Amino acid sequence: MGGTALRGRVWKFGDNISGDDGIIEFSIIREGFGKAFDEGALRAMCFRRLRPEFPTEVRPGDIVVGGRNFGHHNHVEVSVAMKASGITVVVVESCESGIIRRALNVGLPVMICPGITDAVADGEVLEADPATGAIRTASGQHLQSRPFSPRMVEIWQAGGSIPLLQREFAERRARESQEMDAR
């Protein structure tokens, strides 16, 4: 695997899991709609409906594996909850485009990989590389997902769109001030 591969313990979930009404319970936190995210509250509710032990037992670096139509109907808080729980990558059979966007925007890669459900068991170790699309199971099976574009890799590695833009704008300002000095 390449230098960008993520390796972690798998939490495996089934098909048709709702984002707002499954991964989190959006109706509880909707009072805060549009305000800064309450990451503590999101961590505490993340996946608890489906796996009550998840919030206390999830460890930084763990990986979520989902089935078909994973996270349908998801506000951005769904992605924030998984990211804040320490999940580093989500690998699913299928999902709508919106969750890929919202998750990447907060620095969490979501990879579509048909066949992943049968290839991996709950609790096993999985390797996944968003940059190359390569996925490897504990038993050594290789699966291939579509690689992220270079820009998407940059967003992921910066920890999200805003941190990336923050860095790029700072670099731009530094460059401009150097050019001014040189004149």
Add this chain to the structure above:
Amino acid sequence: MAGQSVAQKILARALGRDSVEVGEYVTVSADHTVCQELFWPGHQRNLERIGVGRIPRPDKAVMVIDHSTSAAMGSHHYQTHRSLRDWCTAQGIVNFFGPGSGLRHLVMVENGLARPGMLIFSDEGNIASLGAVGALNIPISTEVLVSLIEDQNWLAVPPSARIALTGRLAFGVTARDLIQTIVRDFGATDRLLGCCVEFTGEAIAGLSMDDRQTILASLFHSGAYTGVMPVDDVALAYVEARAKGRPYQVVEPDAGADYVLEAAYDLSALAPMVTRPPDLHGGVPVDDVSGQRIDQATIGSCAGNRLEDMRAAAAVLRGRQLAGHVTLYITPGSREVYSAAAREGLLEIFSDAGATVLAPGCTTCWGYQGQLNDHEVLISTQQFNYQGRNGSRLADVYLAGPYAVAAAAVAGRIIDPREMLAETREHA
């Protein structure tokens, strides 16, 4: 080269290329980025963190205050209204629409900002209603900020699906009943997942622009990413009246375009539908829930707030009174709809019936107004029915078209609206 779908052609044009491949990740500049105000405080914090001065293309930004229509006591929205207005002035953003202007969906088409062939980045999937004028909505959620700052963003070229429509809607059946049927059929599957749905077929000529927008606005509940209607004479007449000389290009799919799914619906076979809580795919014929008591009814939201929704509500409410225990809120979708409803005497009918007309905006759809107590029951034309959408998590939300919602408000319980409509017709 394989044929290109409408979505592929619009994206290829935006990229200055001949074609794009489905699934390809591209970075592209949109013709407009449209944004609501609710996340503005967060956007503003991020603009400051990043240190953004002037945005590159203020002419492309369309900023609309639609979720919080009033600067009400106890809310923080009045501060958002001020800061967004000031930022737009400072940036030279001409397309700022203040509270009461209406929803982004309507503002975009009514003002000719969305036109055939245009690529629009927006913050919500329901803005696919722009597909009624042949514009492609790409929902990018809170990343609208990235597009405003960079004048571009990444996306995966969506696969396309095709849904053919035949027949005519029967008496008392609306476009909303069609989309609730489609969502029932596809919402719990991944068959339309991530697709741009191209609607086609002879029935479209008989659908109004309002019908087409209603279908597209709730399409995302089927799993689809976005959608478009053919730009026919009806659509062109609408566009021409509003384009004011600004350019557009009608895009048609190639004959050999690839569709991951093809489906067909006969409109004449549809009946009034009601979607049960809490799932969006829980649509059933109205008879299955007939007799269900309701406490509140609301007509509004991007799923049902256009002039024809107002006319449908009035067709039921004319000369009738709400049931004594029911509250009915009606929200026209824009100033244009509000004015037209006033001219046609619809607002008078609503008021005489005992309904409350609210200022154009999202209002009751997200619980900004019309909050529910425990165990209260709402029937609404709105987008969502999950627990807690409109207040109490113990309240139930049923979704339906404007006839069924208005009829339930009069009866105090869910009924087949065709009974009242038939009485009205006999009377006339």
